[in-house]
Amino acid sequence: MTTDITKNLKAALWVPGLPHVLKPEYNKAYAELGKAMEQAGRQLKEQGVERILYYSTQWISVLGHLYQAKKQLTGYHVDENWYDLIDLPFNFKIDVAFADKLAKAATAQGYQTKLVDYEGFPVDTGTITADRMLNQTGARSNMVSCCVYSDYADTVKLAGTIRAEIEADSVPTAVVIVSGLSGRWYTREIDFVDDGVSDAGDDKWNQKMIALFESGSYDNAEKLIGDYAGACKVDMGLKGLAFLKGVGALSAGRKAKCHAYGGIYGTGAAVMSF
Amino acid sequence: MPTSGQGRIIGGWLAPHPPHLVYGENPPQNEPKSRGGWESLRWAYENCRKRIKEQKPDVILVHSPHWQTVVGHHVTAVPKLEGLSVDPIFPHLFRYKFAMDVDVELAEAIHDEARSDGLIARKMTNPKFRVDYGTIVSLHMMNPDWDIPVVGISANNSPYFYDDNIGQEEMTKLGEATKRAIEKTGRRAVLAASNTLSHFHFNREPNPELPEDMSKEHVFSQSQYEWDVRVIDLMRAGKTKELMAILPQFMREAFAEVKAGSLTWMLSAMGFPEIPATMHGYGTVIGTGNAVVEWDLESRR
Ligand SMILES: [Fe+2]
Numbered sequence: 001m002t003t004d005i006t007k008n009l010k011a012a013l014w015v016p017g018l019p020h021v022l023k024p025e026y027n028k029a030y031a032e033l034g035k036a037m038e039q040a041g042r043q044l045k046e047q048g049v050e051r052i053l054y055y056s057t058q059w060i061s062v063l064g065h066l067y068q069a070k071k072q073l074t075g076y077h078v079d080e081n082w083y084d085l086i087d088l089p090f091n092f093k094i095d096v097a098f099a100d101k102l103a104k105a106a107t108a109q110g111y112q113t114k115l116v117d118y119e120g121f122p123v124d125t126g127t128i129t130a131d132r133m134l135n136q137t138g139a140r141s142n143m144v145s146c147c148v149y150s151d152y153a154d155t156v157k158l159a160g161t162i163r164a165e166i167e168a169d170s171v172p173t174a175v176v177i178v179s180g181l182s183g184r185w186y187t188r189e190i191d192f193v194d195d196g197v198s199d200a201g202d203d204k205w206n207q208k209m210i211a212l213f214e215s216g217s218y219d220n221a222e223k224l225i226g227d228y229a230g231a232c233k234v235d236m237g238l239k240g241l242a243f244l245k246g247v248g249a250l251s252a253g254r255k256a257k258c259h260a261y262g263g264i265y266g267t268g269a270a271v272m273s274f
Numbered sequence: 275m276p277t278s279g280q281g282r283i284i285g286g287w288l289a290p291h292p293p294h295l296v297y298g299e300n301p302p303q304n305e306p307k308s309r310g311g312w313e314s315l316r317w318a319y320e321n322c323r324k325r326i327k328e329q330k331p332d333v334i335l336v337h338s339p340h341w342q343t344v345v346g347h348h349v350t351a352v353p354k355l356e357g358l359s360v361d362p363i364f365p366h367l368f369r370y371k372f373a374m375d376v377d378v379e380l381a382e383a384i385h386d387e388a389r390s391d392g393l394i395a396r397k398m399t400n401p402k403f404r405v406d407y408g409t410i411v412s413l414h415m416m417n418p419d420w421d422i423p424v425v426g427i428s429a430n431n432s433p434y435f436y437d438d439n440i441g442q443e444e445m446t447k448l449g450e451a452t453k454r455a456i457e458k459t460g461r462r463a464v465l466a467a468s469n470t471l472s473h474f475h476f477n478r479e480p481n482p483e484l485p486e487d488m489s490k491e492h493v494f495s496q497s498q499y500e501w502d503v504r505v506i507d508l509m510r511a512g513k514t515k516e517l518m519a520i521l522p523q524f525m526r527e528a529f530a531e532v533k534a535g536s537l538t539w540m541l542s543a544m545g546f547p548e549i550p551a552t553m554h555g556y557g558t559v560i561g562t563g564n565a566v567v568e569w570d571l572e573s574r575r
Contacts, residue, residue, distance in 0.1 A: 062363055063479050063560075076402060080428075081344050083400040112478050118365050120358035122404065149477045185344045187435060189394060265344065 005249050005274075009163070010047040010172045012249035013040055013134070014240060014256075016269035017058050017126020017178040019079060019086050021133065026192035029262025029269070036260035036271035037133035043273075045137050049174045051095055052135055053142040053162070055243045056178035057236040058124035061145035064112025065158065068092075068143035069099040070121065079125045090128045095140040098165070102142065105161040126178035134176060152225070152242045159246020166247070175247050177240035181206045181268030182232035190265070198266030202232040206261070206268040209238075213256035213272060218245070235267070249274040281461040283453065284329055286540045287322055288509075288551075288567040289466040290531075291338070291411035292559035293361045293368035295319070298486055301418055305369040311486030318555025318566035319415040325568065326417050326464065333377045334416060335425045335452065336466040339534030340408035343428040346394025347448050349381040350426040352401045361407045367485060372410050377423040380463075383455035384425065391451050393444065398428075412468040427452070429534040438522040438533065445535035449542025456543075465543055467536035471505060472498040472528035472563035479560070494561030501528040502556070502563035509567050512550040514541060528563075544569060 004010050015037055024031035044052070059066075077088040096117075103113040127143060135141070150158060166173050182202035186195075197203040205228050212221040221241070229237040244250055259271045296304050298311040326334075341348070356373035381397065388395035409426045427448070433441025456463045472494065480490030493499040505524055508517040518541070525533040532538070541547075547569060554566040 059362070062475070063477065066365075078400050078403045080341055080403075080406065083398055083403055087400070087402060114366070114482075116365055118360050118369055120360045120369060121365055122360055122362050124362075185431075185435070187345060187394075187432065189345055 005254070006167060008166050008169070008171060008173050009175065009247060010049050011044055011174040012244055012247060012274040013174065014177045014179065014270060014272040014274065015130050015134070016180055016264060016271070017056055017124070017129060018264045018269065019082050019088065019125055019129050020192070020264045022086055022129060027195050029195065030264065032260040033262055033269055033271055034133060037130070039259065040271060040273060041134040041136045044134060044174050048172045049139055051098070051140050051142065051171045051173045052131070053144070053173060053175050054127045054130060054178055055144050055146065055175070055240065056124050056126040057146045057240060058126040058178065059143060059145045061147045062149065064114065065106060065147050065150070066114050066116045066145040067099040067103045068094055069096050069115035069117045070094055071096050073121065073123065075120060075123065077123060077125065077128055082125070088125065088128045090123055090131070092123070092131065093138065093140045095142050099142055101165050102144065102162055105165050106158055109157065109161050111158060130176055130178045146236060146239065152237070152239060155239050155242035156246040159243045163247045175244070175249065177243055179240040180235035181209070181270055183235045183267050184233050186266035195263055195265060197263035197268050202268060205232050206270070210258045210261060210270060210272070214258060216253065216255040218250040244274055281456045281459055281463065283456055283463050283465055283544055284331060284572050285325070286465040286467065286544050286569040286571070287416065288537060288565055289322070289336070289412040289416055289468055290470045290564035290566070291408040291468045292470065292562070292564060293364050293407055293411055294485070294559045296370060296411055296414055297367040301414065303371045303414070306367055308486045311488055312557055312559060314555050314557035315564055315566060321554045322416050322566060322568065323418070326422070329464065331422060331464040332461040333380055333423050333425060334413060334464045334466060335427060336409050336412050336468050337427045337429065337536040337539045338406055338408035338412065338468040339429045339531055339536060340406040341426065341428040342431050344431055346396050347388055347430045348396045348398050348428040349384050350376045350405070351378050351381040351385065351397035352376060352399050352403070353378055354401070355403060355405050357404050359404060359407050359410050368407055370410055370414070372405060374405070374413065374420055375423045377425050377461070380455060380459050380461055381425045383459050384427070384452050387451035387455045388448055391447050393447055393451065408468045412466050416466060427539070429536065433533050433535055438525060441535055442521070442538045445538040446542040449539045452539065453543045465540045467540040469534065469536045470531040470562045470564050471502045473531045474498055474529050475561040491558055492561070493558050493563065498528050498563060502565070506553055506556065506565055506567070509551040510553050512548050514546045514548050518546065544571060547571065549574060
């Protein structure tokens with residue numbers, strides 16, 4: 001992993017949001033992805049990260065952006081697709097004061113925001129899975145929803161408001177994008193052991209984009225997003241990258257590193273640090 | 275539960291699921307409280323409630339776009355499901371304590387019939403499963419007493435993943451499988467297609483201080499409204515074949531939620547009946563078009 005991104009932003013990660021990574025015994029790629037996530041978690045611990053901010057493409061909103069603001073967010077989650085794979089009880093300590101600041105900062109920029117403070121709120125599978133692997137110290141968390149009507153540029157700008165707030169206090173923070181790459185699911189039943197990226201073209205595209213990230217060629221990568229998204233049903237049109245850009249993780253000279261890559265039920269999954 | 279004799283579908287309802295309808299009603303199960311709102315739709319659902327009380331079906335089946343499954347068509351197949359359902363999109367409006375009895379025998383029969391027809395089907399047997407808000411809202415609006423067993427059916431993502439035709443073909447087959455399962459298990463069943471019609475909506479809450487501010491509620495656009503009227507008129511006229519023919523265009527041009535397949539599933543299960551449907555009410559919810567519509571199959575008997 002690389003050096004601090006800014007004074008308080010210690011790490012920016014991209015991880016898959018499917019619970020299969022919690023089942024290493026089912027498939028080699030699941031095991032590798034899971035191991036890379038755990039390793040990334042150890043790194044966060046070493047870097048003294050005290051707060052993890054999640055942006056998951058599985059937490060969707062339509063009327064602006066939502067910010068999780070329940071102090072002790074506990075519950076029991078069962079995924080609507082993978083209900084017989086694993087149950088996901090969860091327990092998050094939310095940095096409520098920070099959520100409030102984030103929402104206010106975005107509102108000041110014209111965004112529609114809402115704090116979400118409800119017993120039983122259905123935290124998404126991806127965020128729970130990521131937190132299980134990454135958060136090894138009981139660090140506090142924040143969560144920002146993925147508004148489907150906020151496009152790439154708009155999301156860069158929104159994440160800019162978050163960057164400013166991360167810098168405005170003194171808590172060592174990590175930003176974690178929970179998202180997939182190519183989104184071509186297997187729509188038939190497969191044996192987990194036979195899992196992989198479902199389409200050779202998707203696989204090529206994923207690897208090409210990862211290579212661009214690894215060479216720090218973010219401008220070039222951005223130029224290809226439209227084609228990539230169109231060709232490979234990319235998860236939320238790679239909007240997670242916009243979020244990373246906004247928080248400052250794609251600045252000139254910074255190169256990403258891909259720690260693991262593979263397929264989960266046909267979709268592209270990667271663990272990357274930026 | 276009756277398991278002998280020929281079962282049948284006694285009626286089907288287009289039963290949209292905006293959580294705003296439950297919020298506007300203030301039932302004890304829902305934590306947030308309102309001053310009302312969206313009455314035209316809620317009054318329409320009162321007719322449905324009355325019919326259900328009269329008809330006393332053995333089971334209500336609901337196909338919901340908000341249980342979206344990647345691999346095949348899933349059915350709830352565990353005897354009891356309960357918990358707190360908080361809508362992830364409108365958590366300030368919908369935090370509902372639900373408890374439902376599932377007709378597992380029928381669910382399993384649907385699963386088996388679907389499989390025998392070459393569809394992928396799965397039985398959801400995890401008792402901790404949190405039922406989606408679409409299913410809950412439609413069922414609450416139809417029968418708030420929850421004293422009739424239910425079967426929840428997921429919306430397979432094929433209409434979104436492939437194209438409209440493949441998706442709707444799948445739903446047609448699923449409807450036929452559902453019909454056979456109902457007949458074989460001897461149930462008198464009511465179906466619910468949990469779909470909004472036109473689905474473009476405001477991207478801001480018109481009045482965040484008062485979500486039920488009806489002075490801010492209106493159709494999203496004239497063209498969307500006209501689409502809804504066109505579709506509803508075909509339902510009212512019993513022109514089901516014509517309705518099915520224009521659905522793909524409706525989905526494209528009005529972003530109609532029927533794309534999820536619930537309406538196609540239901541009409542297919544009922545044999546695409548060319549009988550006039552009864553329109554009980556139409557209303558918009560944050561700009562989307564919603565109608566409560568009944569197909570009374572007993573009237574044919
Ligand atoms: Fe819906």
